[in-house]
Every structure is written in structure tokens, then in C-alpha cells.
Amino acid sequence: MITASIHNISKKYGDISAIKGISLDINKGELLSILGPSGCGKSTLLYSVAGLEKPQEGEIKLNERLLFSSYNNIFIAPEKRNIGLVFQNYALWPHMNIFKNIAYPLTIKKENKKVIKQKVLDILNLVGLSGKEKKYPHQLSGGEQQRAAVARGIIMNPDILLLDEPFSNLDAKLRERMQDELKRIQKYTKLTMIHVTHDQEEAMRISDRIAIMNSGNLLQVGNPDEIYNYPKDVFVAGFIGKSNLLSYDIINYYLTEDYINKIINKKKTNTILVRPEDICITNSDKNIIRGIITDKFNKGSVFLYSVKTKANEFLIQTDNTSNYPLNSNVSITIKKGCYI
Numbered sequence: 001m002i003t004a005s006i007h008n009i010s011k012k013y014g015d016i017s018a019i020k021g022i023s024l025d026i027n028k029g030e031l032l033s034i035l036g037p038s039g040c041g042k043s044t045l046l047y048s049v050a051g052l053e054k055p056q057e058g059e060i061k062l063n064e065r066l067l068f069s070s071y072n073n074i075f076i077a078p079e080k081r082n083i084g085l086v087f088q089n090y091a092l093w094p095h096m097n098i099f100k101n102i103a104y105p106l107t108i109k110k111e112n113k114k115v116i117k118q119k120v121l122d123i124l125n126l127v128g129l130s131g132k133e134k135k136y137p138h139q140l141s142g143g144e145q146q147r148a149a150v151a152r153g154i155i156m157n158p159d160i161l162l163l164d165e166p167f168s169n170l171d172a173k174l175r176e177r178m179q180d181e182l183k184r185i186q187k188y189t190k191l192t193m194i195h196v197t198h199d200q201e202e203a204m205r206i207s208d209r210i211a212i213m214n215s216g217n218l219l220q221v222g223n224p225d226e227i228y229n230y231p232k233d234v235f236v237a238g239f240i241g242k243s244n245l246l247s248y249d250i251i252n253y254y255l256t257e258d259y260i261n262k263i264i265n266k267k268k269t270n271t272i273l274v275r276p277e278d279i280c281i282t283n284s285d286k287n288i289i290r291g292i293i294t295d296k297f298n299k300g301s302v303f304l305y306s307v308k309t310k311a312n313e314f315l316i317q318t319d320n321t322s323n324y325p326l327n328s329n330v331s332i333t334i335k336k337g338c339y340i
């Protein structure tokens with residue numbers, strides 16, 4: 001079932017086209033991440049759904065209700081959309097304690113005080129902030145403030161929760177913990193979420209699906225496996241994970257056509273993507289490419305090598321038992337790849 005439907009949305013700021021005719025459906029209960037480099041239009045798209053930006057063209061529906069239509073001249077005000085929002089910079093009110101901050105969306109709706117209290121206490125428990133209700137935002141850590149912001153975003157049971165780079169101000173360890181927490185909250189509440197990030201590892205870790213953007217365009221939508229294993233183009237391949245992008249001719253220079261056909265699906269294009277972990281250093285003498293290790297990084301559980309061969313350079317990732325010194329002569333073999 002589709003919760004939100006974005007259809008042919010375009011937004012310009014003066015001469016700058018921030019979004020160029022994007023269409024995207026968000027399924028009920030899924031966490032969809034919009035992923036792309038800084039300035040590619042992620043926030044503009046999210047704010048168009050929230051009603052904080054008004055696109056020049058397109059339509060946005062939430063549970064079949066038209067929130068925006070340039071064709072029918074409809075624009076529902078943000079506070080009437082029943083959407084929860086979480087920003088990068090927490091955006092809690094400094095003069096209100098955590099209870100009042102979280103209760104705010106219900107207070108302005110003039111909900112019954114007892115109901116409000118019970119809801120706030122429940123949600124504090126859900127986000128792991130029980131007992132902190134009397135604290136003020138400045139008395140909480142960054143992670144706790146962002147938990148409070150999430151609590152405020154979901155307390156009025158929104159039809160969708162929108163999160164704009166919610167964890168990018170947190171240090172790496174805490175960021176991972178908050179990502180897992182968000183996933184847990186999503187599973188528990190079954191809320192539909194659109195999450196904006198420029199961090200591909202974050203998107204891979206928590207998303208049901210990822211929508212990749214660049215320069216105002218939507219390039220590919222798919223689950224993390226699809227995006228990683230079958231990127232649609234060179235940009236997506238390079239943006240998600242590390243990659244070796246090779247022309248067919250280069251690979252064919254080293255390897256027979258038969259072997260290439262065995263490890264790579266039917267020929268479609270002239271560019272082949274091989275992930276670093278799909279190349280290994282081998283003792284075999286069949287289907288190998290010879291080279292020399294020109295660079296080496298010890299990443300703890302894995303090694304990353306640059307191996308210079310006759311016609312190019314390969315990035316290779318091995319487990320930490322394949323420990324070779326710099327300048328070693330090695331034979332490498334490609335295990336799999338795909339055409340893009």
C-alpha cells in the first residue's frame with residue numbers, strides 16, 4: 001500500500017533547478033532514505049512534502065489526500081498535513097523543558113491534559129528518555145536532544161515522519177546507535193518514514209529502500225542490496241560503496257571472453273563494475289591478472305590494496321588473513337561483476 005505519492009515535482013529557486021520532475025511512491029510502514037551529495041535537492045524534496053516549500057509543478061498525495069497540486073492549485077498548509085518533522089539541529093525550544101517540548105504538538109491541539117501526560121510518558125519510554133522530562137534541552141546530550149526531537153515528531157501520530165539528516169551532528173559511534181534506535185522505533189510504531197542523508201553507510205544500514213539523487217534528479221530507487229549489487233549508472237556505483245569501473249576491453253585484455261561471460265551477466269554495456277571484495281589475491285594460475293601492490297590500508301577486519309597491473313589499477317578488499325607487504329608481486333582474480 002502506498003502512503004505518500006510524489007508526482008512530477010519540480011522546484012526552482014530563481015535560475016537554479018533544485019528538483020527536476022521527481023516522481024516517487026513511499027510504501028506504508030517503510031523507511032525510505034533519500035541519499036545524495038550535498039546540494040542535490042534532498043531537503044527541497046522533503047520540505048515540499050512537509051509544505052515548507054512550494055514547488056512550481058507536480059502533485060503530492062498523502063494517504064490519497066492531495067496536499068499539493070500545481071494542476072488543481074492546491075496547497076495544504078504544513079500544520080494541516082499531519083506530518084512529523086525532525087531536523088538536523090534538533091530544533092527544540094530552549095525555554096521549554098523536555099516534557100513541554102514533546103507535548104507541544106498536542107498542547108496546541110488543546111488535547112486533554114491527562115491524555116497528554118500519559119502520551120508523553122509513553123513516548124519518553126519509547127525513545128529511551130524516561131525520567132528526563134524536567135530537564136531543559138541544554139542539559140541533555142546531543143543524542144538525547146535528538147531522541148526528544150524524534151519523540152516530538154511522532155507524538156501526534158503523524159501519517160508520515162520526515163527526517164532531514166537527523167544524526168549528522170552526532171559522533172560516529174552515537175550516530176550508529178541512533179540509527180539502530182530509529183529502526184527499532186520504526187518497527188515498533190510501524191510509522192512510514194522518509195529519511196534524508198548524504199551518508200551512504202547510514203542509508204545502507206537502516207533503509208528498507210533507498211532513493212538516490214544527484215543534481216535535482218532521481219537516479220535509482222531500490223532496496224540496499226539492489227542498489228549495491230545492480231547500480232543503474234556510474235554515479236550510483238561510485239556513490240554507494242567502493243568500486244572498480246572497467247571497460248569491457250580492459251577486462252578482455254586480461255581475461256578470455258568465456259571467463260568474463262561466466263562471472264558477469266550477459267553483456268549489456270561497455271562498462272563493468274567490480275566491487276573490491278569481489279577480487280581476491282590467489283595462488284591459482286588460471287584466469288589471473290598479475291600486478292604489484294602499490295598501496296595498502298589496514299582497516300582492522302579487512303585490508304584494502306591498490307594493485308597496479310599492466311593496463312590499470314585495481315582496488316581490492318581482502319579479509320585480514322591475506323596480509324601482503326607493499327610492492328609484492330601478486331596474482332588477482334575477479335570473482336564477479338556486473339555491467340552498468
Ligand SMILES: Nc1ncnc2c1ncn2[C@@H]1O[C@H](COP(=O)(O)OP(=O)(O)O)[C@@H](O)[C@H]1O
Nearest residue numbers: 013016017018037038039040041042043044045
Ligand atoms: N531557499 C533557497 N534559495 C535559493 N537556493 C536554494 C534554496 N534552498 C536550496 N537552494 C539550492 O537548491 C539546491 C538544492 O538544495 P537542497 O535541497 O538544500 O540540497 P541538499 O539538501 O541535497 O543538500 C542547491 O543548489 C541549493 O543551493
Ligand SMILES: [Mg+2]
Nearest residue numbers: 042043044164
Ligand atoms: Mg539538505
